[in-house]
Amino acid sequence: MNNNNDKTNYCGLSQEQLDAHWMPFTGNRQFKQDPRLIVSAEGNYYTDANGRKIFDGLSGLWTCGAGHSRPEIVEAVSKQVKELDYSPAFQFGHPKSFELAHRITELMPEGMNRVFFTGSGSESVETALKMARGYWRKKGLASKTRFIGRAKGYHGVNFGGISVGGIGPNRALYGQGIEAGHLPHTMMPENKFTQGMPAQGAHLADELEEMVALYDASNIAAVIVEPLAGSAGVIPPPIGYLKRLREICTKHNILLIFDEVITAFGRMGANTGSEAFGVVPDMMTIAKQLTNGVVPMGAVVAKQEIYDTYMETGGADYMLELPHGYTYSAHPVACAAGLASLDILAKDKLPERVQTIAPQFQELLHGLAGSKHVTDIRNYGLAGALTLAPNNGQPALRPYQVAMKCWQKGFYVRYGGDTIQLGLPFTSEVAEIDSLINALGESLNETE
């Protein structure tokens, strides 16, 4: 490897350099034998180290819906670095964080108007879980500590997140987390190949009543779910399911947290999943599309009553009310990227554009029903996924093989568990979606 006579270009990286980077969520041994190196990006395309154009079928990691290298964001970030590269996140502020917080609240459901900045989706989840426990303590209900997540849920990789998360391999290695129960997931056999939201499954929310009976509401702080589960392979909520969860949470005085790290800011054809599905949580975690992926940033958006509870019980007003925060909370460069990204979202009417092209994406994607290995297809907005039959008892093998074939054909798609996942740029043209689906179809056919 890394021989300059080689046809493949590894950017001059030595084996030692490749080995030095322990890559996240990556088969390091396989990758380092034949690295897939991306060297630039523009619009809906990457360029790899061999100069090939690759269509970005997952918008980065669900991050770059507005397309890559948007000049407005590049300019805003460059200007910000020159003007104010960093300012302390604690006890001092800079104007852009307040501007951005306010802008975010304009896109949120009514009443969700307090924004706490973090550096990522995982940090947002940890923050929301801590805020929920703290909130109940502040209210004198200190026994409300347990969380309820959902099977197949993904809430990042920190200890709180993996405890409420429901993807087995992400938890198995790490032992005991925090107290959490799990609702059943909503992937029912009768919903296979449903286009959009499935008709069956609202009753699965009633399992929450069972859990309340088991743990007692006096011990439960919050329920956390992704309105549409992304990382487990795009699982849209059954019709009526989220509404039911909301009703049960309200009835038992349990906070409802929507993890909208993937669904906020356009992907669902709305500003948020909450708006798309018509259900308002008490807290929401956001990240990814907030800065169009350009600078790491996340946030928790809370209902005002939660914020007010902290303020009212905060003691003397020079005391901090929430002993929590990150060095990079509200980083000025991230705020500049966030403001520019949300400008683009509004100016280019990206949620509306997603709504317009989603039906064509749906039709093309479901055209793969009947293709080799495909046992289910799901979609909503510009998110979609295929489930593939296991190969010799190895569920993760075929998706990996299919994704590698797509890469060779010039298309980046994500493989995870037994699924292939698509999260198209909001700026995708229908012809591009068509080419992607054709390449996916061919790749499925060519895979044993």
Ligand SMILES: Cc1ncc(COP(=O)(O)O)c(C=O)c1O
């Ligand atoms: C729903 C959800 N929550 C949390 C996260 C974690 O975000 P991050 O990787 O930025 O920590 C993700 C990442 O994909 C996600 O999809």
